[in-house]
Structures are given as structure tokens and as C-alpha cells.
Amino acid sequence: MSREETKVFKSGFVSIIGRPNVGKSTFLNHVIGQKIAIMSDKPQTTRNKVQGVLTSDDSQLIFIDTPGIHKPKHKLGDFMMKVAINTLKEVDLILFMVNAEEGFGRGEEFILEKFQGVKTPIFLVINKIDLIHPDKLLEVIQSYNEKFQFAEIIPISALAGNNIERVLEQIKRYVPEGPQYYPADQVTDHPERFIITELIREKALHLTHEEVPHSLAVVMEKLDRPENKDLIHVMATIIVERDSQKGIIIGKQGKMLKEIGKRARRDIENLLGSKVYLELWVKVQKDWRNKLGQLRDYGFRDDEY
Incomplete structure (x- = not known):
């Protein structure tokens, strides 16, 4: 050659x-x-x-x-x-x-x-x-x-x-000469479950103020694709540190949580290319950012770095 x-x-x-x-x-x-x-x-x-x-x-x-x-x-x-x-x-x-x-x-x-x-x-x-x-x-x-x-x-x-x-x-x-590490059509190494939880967290960040954003995590509970149905069921829990923050996330008559879900669902549907039924829950875990066990449960594993 x-x-x-x-x-x-x-x-x-x-x-x-x-x-x-x-x-x-x-x-x-x-x-x-x-x-x-x-x-x-x-x-x-x-x-x-x-x-x-x-x-x-x-x-x-x-x-x-x-x-x-x-x-x-x-x-x-x-x-x-x-x-x-x-x-x-x-x-x-x-x-x-x-x-x-x-x-x-x-x-x-x-x-x-x-x-x-x-x-x-x-x-x-x-x-x-x-x-x-x-x-x-x-x-x-x-x-x-x-x-x-x-x-x-x-x-x-x-x-x-x-x-x-x-x-x-x-x-x-x-950058040096080197191999192609990932398939040409792959744009991230993160699984879709991670990206979905991040999209939900993004909407909550956009819609809340003051102390809530730093205290917020999102955990995927369920990602289900029923056979022969063009509908994906996503269930996730929004974690906060205080009862007052839970009240802010849920909002009056549940309006804030509904708005978070509405905005997140649009992005998730674009990501997955399918209709999505999104179910969101809110849970209080006091001082979770200072507890190693809960940090690991929520995907923050320092031993991987």
C-alpha cells in the first residue's frame, strides 16, 4: 500500500x-x-x-x-x-x-x-x-x-x-494515533438509565430555587418495555434531604412534580424514540450527601475513580 x-x-x-x-x-x-x-x-x-x-x-x-x-x-x-x-x-x-x-x-x-x-x-x-x-x-x-x-x-x-x-x-x-474505542454511532458510555435520571434531575433543577438543587438526587426504580407495546414505563424517585424540600418538589396540589414530569418526559421520549409513561415519587433521606452508603446507592462510587 x-x-x-x-x-x-x-x-x-x-x-x-x-x-x-x-x-x-x-x-x-x-x-x-x-x-x-x-x-x-x-x-x-x-x-x-x-x-x-x-x-x-x-x-x-x-x-x-x-x-x-x-x-x-x-x-x-x-x-x-x-x-x-x-x-x-x-x-x-x-x-x-x-x-x-x-x-x-x-x-x-x-x-x-x-x-x-x-x-x-x-x-x-x-x-x-x-x-x-x-x-x-x-x-x-x-x-x-x-x-x-x-x-x-x-x-x-x-x-x-x-x-x-x-x-x-x-x-x-x-491526540495520538489510536484505535476506535467505541462504535461509530455511540455518543456516550453511560447507560440510558443514568441519562434518564439526569434528565429528570435537570428539570427539577430548572424549576426549583435556593437550597433544593444541591440536596437533590434521582434514583431509577423501574424501566420497563412491555412486548408489543410502543410505550416505555419509567418509575423514578427524587431524593431530598428535608421535609420542606419534599413539599417544594411536590408543590401545591402536586403541580410542581407534574411540571417536572411533563418536561422530563419530553426529553426522555426524544432519547428513547418512544412514548413514555413517567411515574415520579419524592422521598426524604436526611443528610444523604454525607452518608457513604447512600452515596453509593445513588451511583456515586469513589472506588471507580
Whole structure:
């Protein structure tokens, strides 16, 4: 075979690191072309590693959307930080995503400290550039340039899709030749049960306020596909820490829970390509974020990371 006929295939794992709310999940969903990571304006939305797979003729890029780096306040927070930091050792490339509007602060400084000694190439991805003046962008780039030697600095708008293709082109330059790890039509390594519970949690996050979002988990109780029926039965339980939070989730005459179910069902039907009967329950588990047994029951297993 001639050199011209030899096709180089590249593959690699890319970790998306950053503070809460900088747009990591929005970026991942845009790259993959569908929702696999839930999005919210509330901090700490992403709790597990969410892997998104992008396959083309010449490459397969596996993106890992990590929990936002923050100071832990409970065992769940410890778990989330362990997940995020451990990915630095596992990947071929790191995308350090920052919010162009916020500038350099203590949170960014903490993350840069974690990069010390890391030999993996690190891109600085400056998100939300559509919200600032171009002159301000130059100041942001300069402030980070003085702090760390990045392999590449790329300004983007994940929401608008600006410059996403450039990020992908640069990633392909850096990742090694390698095999295709996943089938070409697979977009995530998470089972559909996980994604369904995340979609339910996303709707609850969007509709509730104050202390509820951080105290909320969703557990799948049943996913049933009866034969010869174009209807999937999904039963899930929303876990909260206090009776007052249960009241907020259920709402007056059950209106809040019905709205959560209505919005979640639409996304689940799009995901599964079928009609869905969604049944939601609410349960109080006091201080579950600080109990290792319950964290494991709800899918937060630190021994896997």
C-alpha cells in the first residue's frame, strides 16, 4: 500500500476542567450534537464523569465532562472533586474552560495549582466571549498567559457554537494515533438509565430555587418495555434531604412534580424514540450527601475513580 493510501486514525481522551457554571456541559452537548450532559445555571450540576464520544472518518474523541472544581462542603463534594482531579492523570488532553466575563480568581488559581507537574497538553478555552467586548478578551488572554504556559488558547461561545470547530481541529493535532474505542454511532458510555435520571434531575433543577438543587438526587426504580407495546414505563424517585424540600418538589396540589414530569418526559421520549409513561415519587433521606452508603446507592462510587 502506498503512503497516500495509508489513512491515519487518531483517538484520544479529552477532559473538560473548570469551575462550576463555566459552560462545560453546554460545550459537550454542542460537540456531540445532542443532550448527554444536563445543563443548569445552578453550580455543581455535573456530579459524575459524563463521557461523550465524537467519531469522524479520521478520529474518535472521547470527552469527559467533569464536576465543577469547588471547595467541598460534604462527602458528595469530596467525591466530585476526586472525580474531576483524577481525570488529569487519565487523558491525552485537558481543556481548561473559563468564563470570559469573570476573569482570573481564586478558583482558577486553585485549578492551575493542580496542573503543576501535569505533562498532558492543556488548552485554555475561554467561553462566553459573546458576552464581552473584544478589548476585554485581550485582557483576559493576557492575564492567563502570565500565569501558565498553555499549549493553545482558544476563545469560544459554547452556546452560540462560535469557534467550536477550531477547538476540534486543534485537539486532533495533539491526540495520538489510536484505535476506535467505541462504535461509530455511540455518543456516550453511560447507560440510558443514568441519562434518564439526569434528565429528570435537570428539570427539577430548572424549576426549583435556593437550597433544593444541591440536596437533590434521582434514583431509577423501574424501566420497563412491555412486548408489543410502543410505550416505555419509567418509575423514578427524587431524593431530598428535608421535609420542606419534599413539599417544594411536590408543590401545591402536586403541580410542581407534574411540571417536572411533563418536561422530563419530553426529553426522555426524544432519547428513547418512544412514548413514555413517567411515574415520579419524592422521598426524604436526611443528610444523604454525607452518608457513604447512600452515596453509593445513588451511583456515586469513589472506588471507580
